[in-house]
Amino acid sequence: MRRPKSKEFRKQQRLSEEDEINLLNSWIQAQKPDSGTNPMSLKPLPKNSPVGRLGDNTFSRYAGVVRFEQLPLSKKTKDALRASKFVSMTDIQRASLPHSLCGRDVLGAAKTGSGKTLAFIIPVLEKLYRERWDVEAGVGSIIISPTRELAAQIFDVLTSVGKNHGFSAGLLIGGRKEVAIEKESVNKLNVLICTPGRLLQHMDETPYFDCSEMKVLVLDEADRILDSGFKRELNAIISQLPKRRQTMLFSATQTKSVQDLARLSLKDPEYLSVHEESITATPTLLKQIVMTVPLDQKLDMLWSFIKTHLQSKTLVFLSSCKQVKYVFEAFKKLHPGIPLKCLHGRMKQEKRMAIYSEFCEKRSVLFSTDVAARGLDFNKAVDWVVQVDCPENVASYIHRVGRTARYKSDGKSVLFLLPSETQMLEKLKAAKVPVHLTKPRKELLQPVSSLLASLLVKYPELQLRAQRAFVTYLRSIHLQKDKEIFDVLKLPIDEYSASLGLPMTPKIRFLNRNIKSKAVSTKSSLVEPEVRNKENVLEGSRGKPATVVFKDEETENDLLHAADTSSEGNMTSTEIGELVNSFIKEEKAQD
Numbered sequence: 001m002r003r004p005k006s007k008e009f010r011k012q013q014r015l016s017e018e019d020e021i022n023l024l025n026s027w028i029q030a031q032k033p034d035s036g037t038n039p040m041s042l043k044p045l046p047k048n049s050p051v052g053r054l055g056d057n058t059f060s061r062y063a064g065v066v067r068f069e070q071l072p073l074s075k076k077t078k079d080a081l082r083a084s085k086f087v088s089m090t091d092i093q094r095a096s097l098p099h100s101l102c103g104r105d106v107l108g109a110a111k112t113g114s115g116k117t118l119a120f121i122i123p124v125l126e127k128l129y130r131e132r133w134d135v136e137a138g139v140g141s142i143i144i145s146p147t148r149e150l151a152a153q154i155f156d157v158l159t160s161v162g163k164n165h166g167f168s169a170g171l172l173i174g175g176r177k178e179v180a181i182e183k184e185s186v187n188k189l190n191v192l193i194c195t196p197g198r199l200l201q202h203m204d205e206t207p208y209f210d211c212s213e214m215k216v217l218v219l220d221e222a223d224r225i226l227d228s229g230f231k232r233e234l235n236a237i238i239s240q241l242p243k244r245r246q247t248m249l250f251s252a253t254q255t256k257s258v259q260d261l262a263r264l265s266l267k268d269p270e271y272l273s274v275h276e277e278s279i280t281a282t283p284t285l286l287k288q289i290v291m292t293v294p295l296d297q298k299l300d301m302l303w304s305f306i307k308t309h310l311q312s313k314t315l316v317f318l319s320s321c322k323q324v325k326y327v328f329e330a331f332k333k334l335h336p337g338i339p340l341k342c343l344h345g346r347m348k349q350e351k352r353m354a355i356y357s358e359f360c361e362k363r364s365v366l367f368s369t370d371v372a373a374r375g376l377d378f379n380k381a382v383d384w385v386v387q388v389d390c391p392e393n394v395a396s397y398i399h400r401v402g403r404t405a406r407y408k409s410d411g412k413s414v415l416f417l418l419p420s421e422t423q424m425l426e427k428l429k430a431a432k433v434p435v436h437l438t439k440p441r442k443e444l445l446q447p448v449s450s451l452l453a454s455l456l457v458k459y460p461e462l463q464l465r466a467q468r469a470f471v472t473y474l475r476s477i478h479l480q481k482d483k484e485i486f487d488v489l490k491l492p493i494d495e496y497s498a499s500l501g502l503p504m505t506p507k508i509r510f511l512n513r514n515i516k517s518k519a520v521s522t523k524s525s526l527v528e529p530e531v532r533n534k535e536n537v538l539e540g541s542r543g544k545p546a547t548v549v550f551k552d553e554e555t556e557n558d559l560l561h562a563a564d565t566s567s568e569g570n571m572t573s574t575e576i577g578e579l580v581n582s583f584i585k586e587e588k589a590q591d
């Protein structure tokens, strides 16, 4: 047990901290890099050069140095970095820290897995330390992340690198029930790590919530937070923050949009894009494969992939929650020989966190929506990223594949492209993403459709899931913005339905309203022109009409959506309960 520290000891400590802060402030001031320069272009200090104060009011240069020890950082931060085995800086850390430590606004862009988190955590800790921030001072910094899992990961890095400091930090993310408890403590937190929705909820509802003294704002995955999905929340948040602050934006696909930056009122930001000259936009150690796979063979391909990679840790991206749920449930019942997991925005938060942690620890296959596409640094390296459905754009591709080949590890990824989606290849090439186009070896394909068809006979609830997966996939293609790549009318819909194991093709009436004329000339069998208003009513076209009615739920975006079991389609609560119980039992059996 630690002995209580004496008054004298605390006084000594305070005095030595004051000395240290004075030294750090003078050092930072004296050796500021010029605005608009990239410290990476400077030579590193010669080996064994003295660091810190060199003589009367002269200090060592810190722009261009390669080791954390050579930066003007507090002993508390340096000790924690050393304890976590962080010794040399990555490129983005070398480029941005000299600017951010002297209080400048920073726009940082660097490849996935290249250490952007420390590039903003360190200046946050140092700013608050040098300002002598304490619990009574309230909120000093806000770090915003687009997803809950990423916020939790940032929180872990902060608590590890900031462990010797006395700051209080809080994780404010949606889906957690402790809002009331959070409301009581939020004003005592020095660093808030949050998703936009939850932060805004506190701004709106928590009495006396005060961030008027906040000094540093960070947007991780900035381009995502600034895009239209978070527009309302972000504008409302920014309007409540003090204008005098330091702002830092980081992403592998950074925004340069003047409008975006104007929304944040950045002051002469330093734009540090360390891999812009690199010949690839993705990590060098990432091997990327693209295969053209017809829609009705995608599940065969995925199943074959899983069966032939039983020793790998694999992250599989699908385009909607409902696809994730169906493929996960169905494949699990087929026992491929490796644990399967799933992650999507409609799961309860505790479950989401548990799955995320389990996937960090164990070899398994994780089926996920784009909720896992950005920022996550799964502890034990992911071997493969499999994109079953084409991502909505190149940025999304870059973030998805970036879940592997992180820092100095290697990794592999494969993208299944439909014959109608091959335009994506041009876009990847234009964005400096090096992919190898490979033909699938058909002789190795292990067909799964007939197995799925038998499963659907045995498990009626699975049939419902398959129908939902079918509808949401087509809807997601229909709603994609990039019409050069995505064209729902080019899809072999009957074959796709059969490949999911469905006995008949559900009819997709949402296609009717918007693309009626085009549909009539191409796939008119999809469309029933007389139906106008009953969106999402499914009917069977290869057999008896199915009677599933979907609610507006289908139109919602999967991403960041709070778990809400009350909107589980038209299932009764007993059915949902049974389904959940059977999932839990089977999952336990698998693990």
Ligand SMILES: Nc1ncnc2c1ncn2[C@@H]1O[C@H](COP(=O)(O)OP(=O)(O)OP(=O)(O)O)[C@@H](O)[C@H]1O
Binding pocket: 085, 086, 087, 088, 089, 090, 093, 110, 111, 112, 113, 114, 115, 116, 117, 118, 251, 252, 374, 375, 376, 377, 402, 403, 406, 407
């Ligand atoms: N200086 C360093 N030395 C050694 N390892 C580092 C260093 N900086 C970061 N790392 C490690 O590199 C990995 C990737 O870092 P991080 O998650 O910050 O990447 P990122 O650039 O934010 O990626 P993404 O764009 O996917 O969000 C982490 O495991 C982190 O611990």
